[in-house]
Amino acid sequence: MFRTYLKVAWRNLKVNRLFSVINILGLSIGLAVTLTLFIYIRHEQSFDTMYPNxxxxxxxxxxxxxxxxxxxxxxxxxxxxxxxxxxxxxxxxxxxxxxxxxxxxxxxxxxxxxxxxxxxxxxxxxxxxxxxxxxxxxxxxxxxxxxxxxxxxxxxxxxxxxxxxxxxxxxxxxxxxxxxxxxxxxxxxxxxxxxxxxxxxxxxxxxxxxxxxxxxxxxxxxxxxxxxxxxxxxxxxxxxxxxxxxxxxxxxxxxxxxxxxxHLFSSGYDNAYASRIGDIKEVRNLIYLALLILLIACINYMNLTTARSQKRAKEVGISKTLGSSSSSLIIRFYMETGLVTLISLVIGVLLTSAAMPIFNAIMGQDLSTDLLLNFEFLISLLAIWLVVTLISGLYPALYLSRFKPVIVLKSSVVQSKGNVFIRKGLVVFQFAASVVLIVGVLMISEQMDFIRNQKLGFDAENVVAISINGIKGTDKKDALVSELKGLGNVSSVSLTQGFPGMEVSGRSLSRNEDDKESLNIQTNVTDASVIDVLQLKLLAGRSLPIFKQEKDTLIEVVLNKKAVDYLGYTPDEAIGKTIFISVPNTIVGVVDDFNFASLHEPIGAYAFHNNTGERKSFALVRYKIAASSTTINELETIFKNVAPNTAFEYSFLDNNLEKLYARERRAAKVGFVFSMLAIFIACLGLFGLAAFVGEQRKKEIGIRKVLGASIMGITQMLSKDFVKLVFIAMLIAFPVAYWLMNKWLSNFAFHVDMSYSVFIIAGISALVIALFTISFQSVKAALSNPVKSLRTD
Incomplete structure (x- = not known):
């Protein structure tokens, strides 16, 4: 019996090649995405499990x-x-x-x-x-x-x-x-x-x-x-x-x-040194996205199978007349579904192996497909096959096995309103999900553009940071600064503890030593040139002194406006005041606020100071024009002459700032790729349904053509029902997308506002994609020879 069912399933796949290819291709892509993310998620969940304790x-x-x-x-x-x-x-x-x-x-x-x-x-x-x-x-x-x-x-x-x-x-x-x-x-x-x-x-x-x-x-x-x-x-x-x-x-x-x-639950924590920090939210979002894509692929199978119910109705009727039970028919239809999903799973595994290098490049990972070969994964493959088969085949098997032979053998029309409604509902779900993904990709892209173009309150372009940790003694550091300033392309040089985009020293700011209230403040030991190098806006006072003796215990500080506002002074009033940051500090200057941290966070208090008891780790060098390889070589030559026993290492300030948003840029890339795959799978289903409708209505199309209907008129007639479904999908998708993206944007202290244009672009994109998909089959049906269609039974 099993062998017979398998043969029947295989014959049905061969007879209906177009629908079989669409189903297998859609499920293969959906399964490949799921398997790829399964490997990534298992990797993320496996962190630190190698330690016995x-x-x-x-x-x-x-x-x-x-x-x-x-x-x-x-x-x-x-x-x-x-x-x-x-x-x-x-x-x-x-x-x-x-x-x-x-x-x-x-x-x-x-x-x-x-x-x-x-x-x-x-x-x-x-x-x-x-x-x-x-x-x-x-x-x-x-x-x-x-x-x-x-x-x-x-x-x-x-x-x-x-x-x-x-x-x-x-x-x-x-x-x-x-x-x-x-x-x-x-x-x-x-x-x-x-x-x-x-x-x-x-x-x-x-x-x-x-x-x-x-x-x-x-x-x-x-x-x-x-x-x-x-x-x-x-x-x-x-x-x-x-x-x-x-x-x-x-x-x-x-x-x-x-x-x-x-690993997975520390993404929001401050001051962690580990470079391998995951994000449980990202993992969960990828799980939801993978399941959504797989569900869209399963919906394609359910839609196309039930849409072809007229052709299968007589088969069911004859089988029941000859004694087949509903349960045996359910097994037969599930056998067909299982064969499709098994073929799709094999292709999906091959696609996963081929796509893994691309996925690694997008995610910045070094994952291996070796996991595909272990026992746990093989068991997971079996589970995925069973689940996908169950979901994909459930509705078609139950629906087709319920046909009554007396009705289906008398009439070729078996389309019930319930069946049509469910099928349309599934199409709406597919495109609603696609529209949400399109809106998400567009909003993430807009936010990334906003970050890229946001005025930060300082200029990070044309600034290079050179590590000076290995240089001992102020004499050598001063010599390095002097040599660097002598380069024709260098406008200013500053020695600093750190620079915007990196953690420096976190302390508390108080009005005086006895003040019980305080404000968290980042402090950065530096020199007078830091304002010129970063091109900060000086609101009052001056920069730090150019010269300072090592034994000088007076600590001078330049505060940003956020810190001065907390102290209750105007910028001019603050000059000369003594405040308390671990020890007494004298305010000599006030600069305008600047984004020294990620745009995820609001601007906080910041202080540049000249405490000689703290170490400076970087030389910040500003260029007059963009740095070239020649300029870097000149820097390296000077550095090695001053500090021959120290390694030369540098980084560009704007590149360091880019790293603060690596997670968001990765999300944008992943979202774009997966959204395109989801839309492609949805279009496959729409393509198949359009092909079926054209085939189902070929006699009607033939009669209309004989009576003088134009190709454009027939195309519009076949397309309008699908276009209505896309509009309904938009009405459902827009509120969901608005809520989700507002929630995502709330993670940024500085962000773009939700724009109507995003929804308009997403809606038009979905509509154009749907029309392009439908029109191909609609035009094909409209161009068919009416004589052939009217001669068929």
Missing amino acids: IDNIQRVLLHTDGDNGQEIWATVPPSLGPTMMTDVANVKYAARTLKNDFGGTASLRVLQQNFTENNLFWVDAELLHIFDIPFIKGQAKGALDRPNTAVLSETTAKKYFGTTDPIGKTFTVDGRYELEVTGVYKDFAKNSTLDCNIMASGITTGFFKKRSWNNASFETYCLLKPNTDLASTELQLQEMLNKNMEKENQWYTFSLQAMKDV
């Missing part, structure tokens, strides 16, 4: 009141880690991590060669035990117990030392620390939140020796004892804080985040 590893988070409500930081004070080890009974180990220069690039001197390293972390030795990191050379125990020691990843060891055994060798970091290599560990997996290339002993630096409860710059992980109650542990953290800090001075609280949640 994953169930007991927690990251400590800091909660504080920010200018725009509650903020969550991934970094905590330096005292927390060591104190947890002694004061919190549930904690077995605790370890701090601090990315070099608070997230900056390290300059390395290895075997008389210069290198730059983006992933050097200073860590507590306990980190190796918390994550049970496997070693290839040396051993974890004792590897980082001494100051001036470091362990390297396998790839990093080969990069810097080649085939030479690195154990016992030394290298220099930023011209300040000479570290001995005590071990080589296995590279962290691609799905690991930790991505250290070098882990250096934290006790080498003064930062790890400080016992401060105010500065919050350390990511801290802890390993809890088995079967520990999290609520009681968090309570112990609060008790520990109360013991070490006066209640009135506590500007934060702590909580614990499970390691298995760190």
